[in-house]
Amino acid sequence: MQQPMEVPGVRPIDLLVAAGADPTNLRKRMSDEAGLVELRDDVLDRFVNVDLSGGERKRAEMVQVGILRPKFAMLDEIDSGLDVDALGAVARRLSAATSEWNCGVLAITHFRRLLQELTPTKIHVVTDGRVVATGGPELSEILERDGYEPFRPEKS
Numbered sequence: 001m002q003q004p005m006e007v008p009g010v011r012p013i014d015l016l017v018a019a020g021a022d023p024t025n026l027r028k029r030m031s032d033e034a035g036l037v038e039l040r041d042d043v044l045d046r047f048v049n050v051d052l053s054g055g056e057r058k059r060a061e062m063v064q065v066g067i068l069r070p071k072f073a074m075l076d077e078i079d080s081g082l083d084v085d086a087l088g089a090v091a092r093r094l095s096a097a098t099s100e101w102n103c104g105v106l107a108i109t110h111f112r113r114l115l116q117e118l119t120p121t122k123i124h125v126v127t128d129g130r131v132v133a134t135g136g137p138e139l140s141e142i143l144e145r146d147g148y149e150p151f152r153p154e155k156s
Helices: 012-018 026-036 041-045 054-068 084-100 112-117 138-146
Strands: 072-076 104-108 123-127 130-135
Touching (some): 012 026, 012 054, 026 084, 054 084, 084 104, 112 138, 123 138
Parallel strands (some): 072 104
Antiparallel strands (some): 123 130
């Protein structure tokens, strides 16, 4: 979610077990995942997203992805609230997920910096709710240079 919600009274470990995570050594696996995205270990003992910064919430989401290992992850603005170092850690974890368990990733972003860290195989440009262009990484260069103007439909 673009703005992960707070869940007072629910700890991340309980959320993950409820979502189907194997409870065997779960706290240790969570700690390992947190280390991969540079999330402080003490955050794992707080209630889900309560009193966390935007960057901590996004990294906590990545811990959940790393534990649940979905076949496909759709991440809306996973780069929101992340500083440059955290963005690199999150992008590296996502990239590793594609090879570790063959996870497909749809990363929705408004900024090229995520795409510089997470090498896309395909980029779709969406304008007014419609896919108006599809291509390779070169599309991010066009967007960075020219903005969305070349992709807007002509008005008559």
